[in-house]
Amino acid sequence: MSEQKKILVVDDDRDLCRMLERYLTVKGFAVDQAYDGETALRLVPKKEYDLIILDIMMPGIDGYDVCGRLKTQREYNHIPIIMLSAKSAEMDIVTGFKTGADEYVTKPFEIQKLMKAINDTMEKRRRAREDLGIKHEIKFEFESRYDYLDKVNELISQLFLRTDLAPDEIWNLKLAMHELGINAIEHGNKLDPKKQVKVSCALYTEKLEFVIEDEGEGFDPSSIPDPTAPEGIRRDRGRGIYLVSQLVDEIEYINGGCMAKMVRHLNKPRRAGAPKGPQ
Ligand SMILES: Nc1ncnc2c1ncn2[C@@H]1O[C@H](COP(=O)(O)OP(=O)(O)OP(=O)(O)O)[C@@H](O)[C@H]1O
Ligand SMILES: [Mg+2]
Known part of the structure; x- marks a missing residue:
């Protein structure tokens, strides 16, 4: 039996968070939501998330900062992060990857595109772990x-x-x-x-x-x-x-x-x- 994968959705747009929570729950994931960066950073050490979906523009600690902080900590830098953001300029996307994002999906997005990014990122991580044995x-x-x-x-x-x-x-x-x-x-x-x-x-x-x-x-x-x-x-x-x-x-x-x-x-x-x- 494969274990249920845990996803953390971080976005100050609460309606979007709830929509993703419902969708991903139906797809078989266990989903937590955080409406700001501080909450996200508090939740991450409490559970072993398999993936984080992260908005960039949020009040307080923004998504780049959350991503940077997680990717520079040994305990958390293995958790894949998909940035989901309305910031769609090439520079923004480059900054996202520079802070350590594994994937970048621009808003507005098609849910199938996000789903593909989720599956691809998780599969990449599974392979990387397999390589390490x-x-x-x-x-x-x-x-x-x-x-x-x-x-x-x-x-x-x-x-x-x-x-x-x-x-x-x-x-x-x-x-x-x-x-x-x-x-x-x-x-x-x-x-x-x-x-x-x-x-x-x-x-x-x-x-x-x-x-x-x-x-x-x-x-x-x-x-x-x-x-x-x-x-x-x-x-x-x-x-x-x-x-x-x-x-x-x-x-x-x-x-x-x-x-x-x-x-x-x-x-x-x-x-x-x-x-x-x-x-
Ligand atoms: N995590 C640690 N941080 C700081 N000092 C430590 C730590 N672990 C061990 N030590 C030091 O090493 C010493 C030896 O540890 P050890 O476990 O062998 O014996 P102990 O804990 O003193 O006694 P016991 O036989 O009950 O375990 C300790 O007394 C302590 O000074
Ligand atoms: Mg001892």
Whole structure:
């Protein structure tokens, strides 16, 4: 079963927004509307949109600005943007593409033309992901509170369903995610609920990749005490990262320590000696 694709329609012309919402809903899409740029930028981090239809002339932040801001952020720059605008001069269209638009449709438009642009853009993105080998991807963010960690486990479960990892191997990966999640909440965001933890997970043909990012000041991973040193035995904390390194194939800190990336290679023999979770 293919998942329902989510489209965000951004236009200060509310009648046009509603018309597109009705039309695209009938075509099987899940549609959200935003009547200005600020609302659009607030909505984008909340859902994983598959496409954005964006007007240019809007009060406040205009469409060029919305597009530019999204296309310069790693988390959002993969979302295709179709600009839909009454600005039809060649210069306007060039500016649209320069700010990162994937397609440009001028108003007034025929709905079939817009529909073709939607289908073509989504297909292009699907091919690009296929070239990268990404089979499934999930991204979300949560406030720095421990109770969200259960939700993380639930959300990442949908990735594991698409692999043939054994239950104890899945348990190991969930444990590793949990350790990094706690570190991001406690050490990174210092339990500040206003700070977010961002998670992105991708299933490639050959590997699973998890990235956890906090909004803290980072740290130097080479400076933390060695948990395997004899005196380390007496400490009751300070083993999270060591444990993770035993549970996954690669762990790397980037962005000055605010971002942890871990990789689990698939299609390889089971790890001997790795800690076992419940069977
Ligand atoms: N996201 C992060 N931001 C800032 N510092 C971090 C982060 N993650 C880890 N650290 C630093 O690395 C140290 C080691 O982390 P590790 O998870 O191994 O142990 P711990 O969290 O102190 O204890 P525990 O064994 O309960 O996990 C932490 O004490 C902290 O100083
Ligand atoms: Mg820890």
